[in-house]
Each structure stands twice: as C-alpha cells, then as structure tokens.
Amino acid sequence: MSEGDAYGLDARAVGRSFDRASAQYDDAAVLQKQVREELLDRLQLVAFEPRVVVDLGCGTAHATRALRDRYRAARVVAIDLAPRMLAAAKERMGWFRRFDRVQADATRLPLRAGCVDLLYSSLMLQWAPDLDAAFAEVRRVLAPRGYFTFTTFGPDTLGELRAAWAEVDDYVHVNRFVDMHEVGDALVRAGLADPVMDVERITVTYADVRGLMRDLKSIGAHNVAAGRPPGLTGPGRLRKLEAAYERFRRDGRLPATYEVVYGQAWAPGHEPPKRARRGEATIDVGSIGRRQR
Numbered sequence: 001m002s003e004g005d006a007y008g009l010d011a012r013a014v015g016r017s018f019d020r021a022s023a024q025y026d027d028a029a030v031l032q033k034q035v036r037e038e039l040l041d042r043l044q045l046v047a048f049e050p051r052v053v054v055d056l057g058c059g060t061a062h063a064t065r066a067l068r069d070r071y072r073a074a075r076v077v078a079i080d081l082a083p084r085m086l087a088a089a090k091e092r093m094g095w096f097r098r099f100d101r102v103q104a105d106a107t108r109l110p111l112r113a114g115c116v117d118l119l120y121s122s123l124m125l126q127w128a129p130d131l132d133a134a135f136a137e138v139r140r141v142l143a144p145r146g147y148f149t150f151t152t153f154g155p156d157t158l159g160e161l162r163a164a165w166a167e168v169d170d171y172v173h174v175n176r177f178v179d180m181h182e183v184g185d186a187l188v189r190a191g192l193a194d195p196v197m198d199v200e201r202i203t204v205t206y207a208d209v210r211g212l213m214r215d216l217k218s219i220g221a222h223n224v225a226a227g228r229p230p231g232l233t234g235p236g237r238l239r240k241l242e243a244a245y246e247r248f249r250r251d252g253r254l255p256a257t258y259e260v261v262y263g264q265a266w267a268p269g270h271e272p273p274k275r276a277r278r279g280e281a282t283i284d285v286g287s288i289g290r291r292q293r
C-alpha cells in the first residue's frame with residue numbers, strides 16, 4: 001500500500017480477519033458462493049486439460065474441490081493468506097494425494113515460474129494490497145498457454161453502505177474497489193494477453209443494517225483500511241448509520257449492492273481470439289467446448 005493512503009490494506013490484518021472468520025465463513029458467504037459457482041460455470045466453456053491448477057485465495061476450498069473433481073488428472077494447489085482458512089480447506093478436501101495447501105500472499109507466491117496451467121481466483125483480489133504486484137505474480141507463475149480466470153469487486157460495491165457512512169463521519173468504512181477498466185489495464189501492464197471482462201450487479205437485501213454488518217463480519221470482511229476509525233463503533237454512530245441507510249429502503253428491505261467483475265486473461269504467447277466487430281470476439285471453435293457434468 002502507498003504511504004498515507006487511507007484506503008491502504010495491511011495484508012497481515014487481512015489474514016487475521018479471515019483467520020477469525022474461517023469457522024462461520026460458509027454460513028454467511030451466500031454471495032461468494034453464487035459468484036464462485038458462476039465462475040466455475042464459465043470455466044466449463046474453456047476446454048483444456050490443465051496439469052497444475054491453483055485456487056488463489058481458496059478460503060474454505062469449495063472451488064478447490066470442484067476443480068479437483070473436474071480436472072482429475074491435475075495437481076491442485078489451494079493457496080490462502082489465512083492459515084485457518086487452509087485448515088478448513090483441508091477438512092473439505094478430505095484425503096486427496098494431489099492436493100497441496102500453501103499459505104502465501106498473492107503478491108509473493110512460492111511457486112516456480114511458468115508452472116501453473118489454470119489459475120482460478122474468486123473474490124480474493126479486492127483484498128490484495130497491490131493489484132499490480134498480484135498480477136505480476138500471476139504472469140510469472142502461468143505456464144505458456146496458461147489461463148487466468150478471476151472475480152473481484154468493482155467500485156459500486158456496497159455503495160449504499162459507503163454513502164450512509166459518509167453522512168456519519170469522514171473515516172474510511174468501505175474498501176476502495178478498482179474499476180473494471182483499471183483491472184484490465186493492470187492485466188495488460190503485467191504482460192497478460194487477451195483480457196476479457198464483464199460486470200454483474202447483485203443485490204442482497206437485509207431487514208436492517210445490523211444484519212449486513214453481521215454478514216460482513218462473518219465472512220471476514222472487516223474494515224482494515226488504514227483510514228478506518230479508531231476504536232469500536234459506538235451505539236450513537238451506529239444509530240446515525242441506521243438512520244442514514246433508511247433512505248435506500250425498498251419494499252421493506254435494505255439493499256446491499258455488489259458489483260462483481262469477472263475477468264480472464266492468458267499467458268503471453270497464447271493465440272489471440274480473432275476480433276469480429278468492435279466489442280465482440282470470435283474464438284476458434286476448436287478451442288472451446290462444453291464438458292459433460
């Protein structure tokens with residue numbers, strides 16, 4: 001994180017937060033489940049047989065397990081910053097000889113260059129303190145023709161919560177999320193090829209603000225930004241927040257909007273899909289195919 005950046009994230013604090021959340025993560029991570037399943041579905045359109053698959057920011061390893069079941073010949077590596085997430089991952093995976101667990105920061109991967117055929121990462125990148133450093137690592141570890149598929153959050157995420165807090169104080173309460181175009185630029189800067197991205201908005205609704213705050217806490221999404229308020233949120237400020245959030249209430253429920261960015265890119269040297277019209281890409285039919293479930 002750059003010095004003096006109120007939105008800067010401390011990777012150690014992020015790791016501690018997810019460590020504490022590991023036991024209850026699955027119960028609260030409803031949106032994360034939906035996004036992860038969509039990303040896994042999209043991956044089915046890419047027909048290839050990876051030998052080494054990495055689930056980066058694996059959390060409790062639901063996707064790791066799905067990837068293991070799908071690519072049975074592959075060596076599957078689950079990587080996460082939080083040791084207790086990796087412990088939960090181990091439980092989920094059960095006994096499986098080609099499953100590796102690695103505790104590491106996405107910006108410093110203990111993997112040799114060019115060894116990963118498929119790098120999958122769902123809703124981890126928004127926690128990486130330095131997106132350029134994370135993408136440089138992705139680029140470094142991807143094998144020739146390697147494929148990177150990921151999701152992250154865009155700037156409209158939790159916009160209601162951000163706006164409501166802005167009426168209460170000037171501290172940072174909601175992380176800064178990077179715009180899809182900036183993510184694309186960062187992929188290109190890292191030397192990754194043919195980035196493709198799109199965005200989906202998902203709204204989760206709550207009876208009250210406390211429900212939303214509880215969910216964020218349960219999944220480990222604590223406020224660890226450098227510009228967070230000192231100390232705990234007192235009842236007075238919480239009441240002000242609740243009052244400010246009320247203006248978003250629709251049909252008796254409070255919305256929390258998430259802007260989910262889906263992205264993919266290839267290791268350089270991959271044969272680029274031919275461009276058709278502006279904004280459209282044609283892909284060699286030989287390179288795609290549906291797998292049987």
Ligand SMILES: C[S@@+](CC[C@H](N)C(=O)[O-])C[C@H]1O[C@@H](n2cnc3c(N)ncnc32)[C@H](O)[C@@H]1O
Binds near residue numbers: 036062082107
């Ligand atoms: C929101 S959870 C997503 C977990 C899982 N991918 C899923 O879809 O449910 C984010 C995960 O990323 C991990 N994480 C956060 N920052 C990381 C970093 N810099 N390097 C590696 N893992 C990180 C957290 O510990 C947490 O398990």
